[in-house]
Amino acid sequence: MLDANLKQQLAAYLQNITQPIELVASLDDGAKSVEMNTLLEEIAALSDKVSVVRKDDDKRKPSFMIRRAGTDIGVRFAGLPMGHEFTSLVLALLQVGGHPSKAAQDVIEQVKALDGDFEFETYFSLSCQNCPDVVQALNLMAVLNPRIKHTAIDGALFKGEVDERKVMAVPTVFLNGEPFASGRMELEQIVAKIDTGAAARAAEKIKGKAPFDVLVVGGGPGGAAAAIYAARKGIRVGVAAERFGGQVLDTMGIENFISVQHTEGPKLAAQLEQHVKEYDVDIMNLQKAEKLIPARVPGGLHEVRLENGASLKARTVVLATGARWRQMNVPGENDYRNKGVAYCPHCDGPLFKGKRVAVIGGGNSGVEAAIDLAGIVAHVTLIEFDSQLRADAVLQRKLASLPNVKIITSALTTEVLGDGEKVTALTYKDRNSDDLHQIELEGIFVQIGLVPNTEWLKDAVALSPRGEIEVDHRGETSQPGILAAGDCTTVPYKQIVIAMGEGSKAALSAFDYLIRTVPAEETQAA
Structure with a gap:
């Protein structure tokens, strides 16, 4: 099943395994079981720390568990994790085998501390670009905490089960047999959903932050570019994002990003975040802004209130909140969302x-x-x-x-x-x-089409009849010190490359404003 090039790459990855793992197969006489057995044997042949065990006792066939030998630590795949899910398979092999995750240490500790028994089941499709993030997050949680279990299920292979449980969108997650979530979710989002005190702790942490020179609201291409350009000026920069990556995370193939012949949305989003993290930028993910209060005097501090009750202050703000899919707004649409x-x-x-x-x-x-x-x-x-x-x-x-x-x-x-x-x-x-x-x-x-994410800005900056933030050629809004960029603005042609350019421009305009404007506290002191 794996070509020579893929085997070579996988063999190199498997060298990072530090603890023996078993591929525990549950098979029947079907063609997919034959394919799965071939895949598992090919993987085992690439490392002396990997072995195949046949144990036909799982209710789903074909399926297999990646288990750390001599323990209950492991994850299960019901179906062949190829296509978009091949990366999920590789990461599961590494993490069950003892290779550390690159997730933030505070999130890792939060997962380890979760108290309760959590059995997750995720239905995915091999063509879904949003599914791997959910599968990989839950797999990691199962590796970190022995009271968390996870099975990733190919919905196309277990069609009867999908129909019985009325799964009509992927990824769809069940927790302890009950519907838990549908749609793309990151590790932090899943943890926050089951850790009831997480939002309050995050709010308290944010409340103690000093004012920023530039605060970027939004983590899509425009927001990421703004953060990088601002940080390179050596000033204090923060990013508050509802989900880092924005709508790019929902994009399948990208073939018009200049100099990159082809990439996929989730991959580009991960690269954007990694690039931002190379600079001294305070990234506050999973933070939804609900109100913008412009500074009352020139050089004063703008305030962004968050949904969790905390507030952030900054001398300049770059609004890069992007857009979302437009709905039909007809009776029944919301009632049957993810149900058809x-x-x-x-x-x-x-x-x-x-x-x-x-x-x-x-x-x-x-x-x-x-x-x-x-x-x-x-x-x-x-x-x-x-x-x-x-x-x-x-x-x-x-x-x-x-x-x-x-x-x-x-x-x-x-x-x-x-x-x-x-x-x-x-x-x-x-x-x-x-x-x-x-x-x-x-x-x-x-x-x-799209609708801009600007409802929370109606009383703060000038908006067009379509709800877009009105900006000039410098990315400036109707409020001094407040800039905007990307799909949420009146700039035409909603494209990734344009959002990046506009985000960069907004950051440069913000820096220009900073060096030409005396802070209000200095004016008062004089």
Whole structure:
């Protein structure tokens, strides 16, 4: 299963194992079990510290446990962890084998101190770019704390189980048999969700921080660039981010980032964070801003209040809060979110194999999603509000060539229908005749653009009618000392490379403001 190059790389990684591990296989007579056995034998042949043990006692077959020999420490994979999950497999081998994690030491200690019995189950798909972060976080927790168990399950391989548990989005996590979370989560988020005192402790820690010269709000490409450019000036810089990486974490393939021919969102996000950490930047992750209070006097301190009750102060602020997927805002959409209503075709598409779905939106994202889904599902209906599709001509030609795709234009989706547990249909209005139509289906993929994350700024800085932060050519907002960059601003073309450039510009403008403005306390003293 592994080619020569991959075997060579894996053998090099396995040299970092310090404690013997066993690959405990639970197999049947199926083809996937044969593949799994081949994979495990190939891995074991690469290191004398790895052995294969056959023990067909797990309820899921094929599955295998990576177990530290002579202990109960280990993690289990139900299915073949290839594709995006191959990295999860490699990390699990290393960490169960005693190789230390690169996670922050305070988070590691927090996991070790968790009191309780936690049995996690994560359903993933091999095409999901968000799943590995969740799988890897829970695997690490299981290695660090013997009272935590984790099984990663390939939803496509255990379809009956997925249907029985009504899993309609990945990653979906169950804790002790009950739904726990759905969607991408980082280690810190998972720990905070089960450690009830974590938010209060974080708030207390933040309250004691001295004012920053530059405070960046947002950890996407724009925020990361702003932090790096500001830190290189040798000033005090902080970053408060709801999730470091921002919407890039939800991006599949990136092929237009200049000088990098191809990368993936989660990989780029990790590289951004690592680059920021090379500088003296105070990163405060999992912190959602809820109010901005501009300085009352020139050179004064701006205040950013956080959702946890803490506040941060700074002489300048760079707003880089990005944007999120736009919703249809029709009855039933929120009721059936992750129950048939989805926003990531790459992640959740495999769960709808052989079913009927709709894609809402006729731009590039919508047409690309329809093309992608057409190779998986039984039938795709693409619904576009305008009288014609807005996607590139080459994409439209490809879409038109697919036999299991229907295109409906001049249509307004009016309602998502379901049976209380999952989507069963949607209704739309023909904008030419005002007639209502109903389409029976099992999935709806919404691809209608972005909305800026600026609701919390309405009374602080000037916003456009679309909710974007109004900025000038220097990235300055309507408030002196407050800059903005990226997808949350009026700058056109929401692209990663543009956000990075704008973030860099905003940081330079912030530094220019700092060196030209006398701090309010010095003015008062004079």
